[in-house]
Every structure is written in C-alpha cells, then in structure tokens.
Amino acid sequence: EAGVAQSPRYKIIEKRQSVAFWCNPISGHATLYWYQQILGQGPKLLIQFQNNGVVDDSQxxxxxxxxxxxxxxxxxxxxxxxxxxxxxxxxxxxxxETGGNTEAFFGQGTRLTVV
Amino acid sequence: AQSVSQHNHHVILSEAASLELGCNYSYGGTVNLFWYVQYPGQHLQLLLKYFSGDPLVKGIKGFEAEFIKSKFSFNLRKPSVQWSDTAEYFCAVNAAGNMLTFGGGTRLMVKP
Known part of the structure; x- marks a missing residue:
C-alpha cells in the first residue's frame, strides 16, 4: 500500500517569500490533515479536511x-x-474517515527553513 | 480544550533495561489514545492505540500501554529495550471527534 506522499522534502526560503507544499494522501482516505512540527515540540494540527470540506482550521x-x-x-x-x-x-x-477511532497515517514531511 | 503532557523529554537507557514513558491528558469525557513513534529519518508510525475495552493494550515491537482513566494516563512500557528502539515517542489524544492532539514527545536513546 502506498503511503502519504509529500513534496518537496526540504525547502529553504527567505522571510517574506511564499512557499507551497503538496500532499497526496493514501487512496480512499477521506480525511486529510496538515500538522506543523516545530523543533523539539509535538505536531500541532493546522487544518483538517473531510473530502474537500474543512472540518477544523482553528489553529x-x-x-x-x-x-x-x-x-x-x-x-x-x-x-x-x-x-x-x-x-x-x-x-x-x-x-x-473523520472520527476518534481511526488511525492517521503520516507522510515524511517537508522541512521548511526560513532565513 | 484537550492537552497532552509527556513528562520526560529525554530518556537514556542501556539495552535490556525496562522502559516506561509517561503520558497524561486533560479531558473529562471519552477519549481515544495513541502512541506514535518516529525513528531517525522516518515518518511517524503508529505503535498502539486504545479505543475501548481492555485498558492494557499491546502494540508492535513488544510495546504495551495501560489506560488508567482515574489518573488520565496512558503510559507506554517495554520490558526490555533494544538499540533499535532509539526514536522519538509521541502520545496523542482524540476526544469525541475533536482534533488529534499530540504531546511534546520523548526522545529515547538506547545505548548498545
């Protein structure tokens, strides 16, 4: 089974520039999440989609x-x-699906450095 | 809002030592609990999960965790660690369909 694909793996940009990350979830998975993980901290949810609708973007x-x-x-x-x-x-x-008792599968992540 | 605390940020053990990593959460209702592991250079992987039933949950690679509702805890254990267990471990909680909230992680180093 193919996993969650993300690109690019690494990105370095200057402050005030723009950047975009891409994600291809596992086939058939209705729910997609974006997390931000700052060095030394646990992942923090940024946004959660159910199909093409936003479930939670409070953070x-x-x-x-x-x-x-x-x-x-x-x-x-x-x-x-x-x-x-x-x-x-x-x-x-x-x-x-969205719901407490479903396992989330993670991609490798994109490491962003802003200089 | 739910939150998750992992007490130990860094743990260093020798091979064959026993492991226990603490995890406490703050939420009074029904919760689903997870432990994820991140090996060096790899993505987050699920170690084990608790949804309901037997509070002692067994996962992959000899890990287990015990849900103690009265203590709001879900500690991870392994009787005898190996060098290959060197990784970062994250406890996570999902309460009543809310977002999956992670703790700050515990970095485990096992000395050969």
Missing part, C-alpha cells in the same frame, strides 16, 4: 497560511509571506 494562522483540497484528494498548503518562526516540519496525514 491555522489565516493571515498568512492557506490550504485547499479542491477535488477531495491532493492538498496544498501555502504560506505567504513566510516568517522566521514558520521554520518547522510540515506533516501531512490521512485517515479513512
């Missing part, structure tokens, strides 16, 4: 972050403009 800094999942499959997460404190690993995960 997404909407002044600079945006995400979409137009056809209910792939998703992109964008930061514009980036700040130094956005340096982190951005993890995408997917699960069969």
């Amino acid at each position: 997404l800094p909407k002044d600079r972050f945006s995400a979409e999942r137009l056809k209910g499959v792939d998703s992109t997460l964008k930061i514009q403009p980036a700040k130094l404190e956005d340096s982190a690993v951005y993890l995408c995960a997917s699960s069969l």
Whole structure:
C-alpha cells in the first residue's frame, strides 16, 4: 500500500517569500490533515479536511497560511509571506474517515527553513 | 480544550533495561489514545492505540500501554529495550471527534 506522499522534502526560503507544499494522501482516505512540527515540540494540527470540506482550521494562522483540497484528494498548503518562526516540519496525514477511532497515517514531511 | 503532557523529554537507557514513558491528558469525557513513534529519518508510525475495552493494550515491537482513566494516563512500557528502539515517542489524544492532539514527545536513546 502506498503511503502519504509529500513534496518537496526540504525547502529553504527567505522571510517574506511564499512557499507551497503538496500532499497526496493514501487512496480512499477521506480525511486529510496538515500538522506543523516545530523543533523539539509535538505536531500541532493546522487544518483538517473531510473530502474537500474543512472540518477544523482553528489553529491555522489565516493571515498568512492557506490550504485547499479542491477535488477531495491532493492538498496544498501555502504560506505567504513566510516568517522566521514558520521554520518547522510540515506533516501531512490521512485517515479513512473523520472520527476518534481511526488511525492517521503520516507522510515524511517537508522541512521548511526560513532565513 | 484537550492537552497532552509527556513528562520526560529525554530518556537514556542501556539495552535490556525496562522502559516506561509517561503520558497524561486533560479531558473529562471519552477519549481515544495513541502512541506514535518516529525513528531517525522516518515518518511517524503508529505503535498502539486504545479505543475501548481492555485498558492494557499491546502494540508492535513488544510495546504495551495501560489506560488508567482515574489518573488520565496512558503510559507506554517495554520490558526490555533494544538499540533499535532509539526514536522519538509521541502520545496523542482524540476526544469525541475533536482534533488529534499530540504531546511534546520523548526522545529515547538506547545505548548498545
């Protein structure tokens, strides 16, 4: 079974630039998550999609972050403009459905460095 | 809002030593509990999960965890660690369909 695919693996940008990350979830998984993991901390949920609808984006800094999942499959997460404190690993995960008792499968992540 | 605390940020053990990693959560209702592991250079993987039933849950690679509702805890254990268990371990909680919330992680180093 193919896992969650993310690209790029690494990205270095200057502050105030924009950046986009891409995620392809496991086939058939309706729920997709984007997490931010700052060095030394646990992953923090940014946004959760059920198919192409947003379930939870309460922790997404909407002044600079945006995400979409137009056809209910792939998703992109964008930061514009980036700040130094956005340096982190951005993890995408997917699960069969939304709900407490479903396992989330994670991708390798994209390591973003903002200089 | 739910939160998860992992008491130990760094743990160093020798091979064959026993392991117990603490995890406490704050939420008074029904919860689903998870332990994830991240080996160096790899993605997060599920070690074990608790949804209901027997509070002692067995996972992969000899790990187990015990859910103690009265203590709001879900500690991870392994009787005898191996060098290959060197990794970062994350406890996570999902309460009543809310977001999956992670603890800060515990970095385990096992000395050969």
